[in-house]
Amino acid sequence: MNKANLWHPFTQMKDYNDSNPLIIERGEGVRLFDVQGKAYYDGFSSVWLNVHGHNVPELNEAITDQLGRVAHSTLLGMANVPAIELAEKLTRIAPKGLSKVFYSDSGATGVEIAIKMAFQYWKNKGNPAKNKFITMNQAYHGDTIGAVSVGAIPLYHDVFRPMLFPSHVIPYPYAYRHDGGAAAAKEATLSALRDLLETSCEEIAALIVEPIVQGAGGIIVMPPGCLCEMASLCRKYDVLLIADEVATGFGRTGEMFACELEDVSPDLMVIGKGLTGGYLPVAATLATDEVYSAFYADYEEQKTFFHGHSFTGNPLGCAVALASLKLFEERGIVEGVKKKASFVEHKLEALIERPHAGEIRQKGLMIGIELVRDKSSREPYDWADRIGVRTAMRARELGMLTRPLGNVVVFIPPLASTEEELDAMTDILTKSIVDVTEGGASL
Template identity: 80%
Template sequence: MTTDYKRLASLNKEYVWHPFTQMKEYNLSDPLIIERGEGVTLFDVQGRAYYDGFSSVWLNVHGHNVPELNQAIIDQLGKVAHSTLLGMANVPAIELAAKLAQITPERLSKVFYSDSGATGVEIAIKMAFQYWHNRGLKSKTSFITMNQAYHGDTIGAVSVGAIPLYHEVFRPMLFPSHVIPYPNAYRHEGGAEGANETTLRALRDLLEASAEEIAALIVEPIVQGAGGIIIMPQGCLREMAALCRQYNVLLIADEVATGFGRTGTMFACDLEDVSPDLMVIGKGLTGGYLPVAATLATDEVYNAFYADYEEQKTFFHGHSFTGNPLGCAVALASLKLMEERNMVEHVVSKADFVARKLAILRHFSHVGDVRQQGLMIGIELVRDKATREPYDWAERIGVQVCQVARELGMLTRPLGNVIVFIPPLSSTEAELDKMTDILVESIFTVTESSENL
């Protein structure tokens, strides 16, 4: 180990509290410390290279150290780094809002900026609540979410979350939400059709009984992320949207993870031609460069707040760095690059290539399911494929696989026993070929080799 690495590792152990990390265990090992990136590769301070197999937590679009994106920040930095949106405006924030209104599902015409997906969800929840309040329907105060939902870690976002491991300890702090099943064809005896039917029946029954007190349904469209990369069967999202319209309940689409080409269309809602009332975006918005998120609303929602000052219908919410010019400038550059390189269209062919490469996993005795939508892939590992018996969480099978992948030169992070593969959209076929080889070898080494059977 180099002297500099030892110094950094010591400082890291002494001062840094890492998210979603048990620090007692983490501090027993030598930390991975990233120094730089180039394309789809990250390099640590000791010079070792790793493929970024999870897009630095699902957000990288074009790879790292992209000249066009670097230049956009430099150009904006020469003008102004930050200027508030509270009663003022700035050029990149205006231009980005107009661009987002053009590329998002129809009706979404107003853009409210924030700095992370969680804060974007928090805004959507508050907007939905106050929308009905401003319209005089003050009984509509509750929300519908879905089991194993993840929408961020602020208190409002956690209140519409439903992953016990992450959320249960905070239950006394939260407002209650109605929870319905997310359609999981793998875990449902009736397959895709049965899973959809169960979800839609639960939603319909709830709306028939309680629509007058429900403000909104929040959903991760098409792909449920932290819940295990669960793919929503075809038609379910469209039917859910129709039920919300029928019963006068707002639909909030959380596209933080699924947006910007990740699922094979610009937004997951596009796959079923669904236009929500509110949509939250983040992660890939800036190409993975800077923390900018946004909550988009329809004119109908916006107009419920548009009133004379004395009516006190203002949306009293904001963040210090809302509409940050540097972030908005790089977001504009990222969207321009996506268009110039036809990145969304290329996701489809790349996804087909990945699917072919990972087809071998279906023959592995401890791979229960391979779930994929575009370049969002989840590989569920099980103790017994016939019975679908899961590994016990304490065995940390997913952690073991990701550790082997790291040793072989690729970084990713598991969701329990589900191995996540979410590469940058810019990954070439040759790079995807190498990454999938590492993925397959890692899973085989941990679960299939003779000493582990």
């Protein structure tokens, strides 16, 4: 039935149907179990969203308890208790100034909302000429049409280009940490943004950015101070800043939100993935009072934000999100990330001298290990070598699940992982890389 009826996302089904598919039956803690009963560490948090592990009693109970009240009630012109309570909680933990919450059901739809809000904000303010967007090279913001329009990964996005609105693209500040090029990369980004804003700010509605860490582009970490200076340029030239915290939010980088690492308060912020602890599809777009006020008008002015989703503010999802945030507080999850990140960094030092580990990129518990054919020249593996895929398959054989980004092996474990579990996972990760790139050389 799996091969006959199910079409998997981001998956070449011809390859998949020729393989031995993994079918998950249950989860417990940081492990998943397949239908044969084999256990696997969840080394990528089930696509970057699991926080507390699987089958968490407190989260299960929150859903069951809410289910006994009401499973769903629309937010169109009415409200429900968990959605109200979660909105209040989110505005208390978000960067300063983000006081309004608009719910959706995925990161992509949250981005779509932010783009439409920014576009209509300027129209409602009487400045409809500000209708263009700035994005960054190799950006990924989701797969709906608007989100793809501000995406810039050719492999994912070029096929849809005729359907999209054009965006200005500036470089994301990438540089090998080994060659001291971070300062130059930062200045190249800031210079490109500054030049674009100086010449075109009258037509720019917003800049959208993955703050501090660019995810699907390869786990690229910004040089210190870059995000803060980008935010300053947006303020100077009267351009909105949209922070896409779908991947980086909820403790992943060592702060509740990555923007907090540089004390940045965006005009719009998109959150998802870890919002419900990885349990249910709830996302949100947070806005400032300034943005909200541009839509607050008499009915006949037609400034209403005509956007919504059937399951917006779903009570089950909001209830489990509240329970997840309670666990963040009770268990010191964010504070624990910093210590665990240091432990992982130390463990991965074993890869630094390996001939095919080009760079280890890390912020908090968001890690990407770039594999290269030749370390000295940085010669990449050819796409057809499938080196990342082969490494992930070797990790699966050894008992850990992950999913690569091309030739970058991703390690994004649940935040609640213990040091003992992280020790086991990093051992599997290291052995998988050495087995595939060096033919099983000794560690």
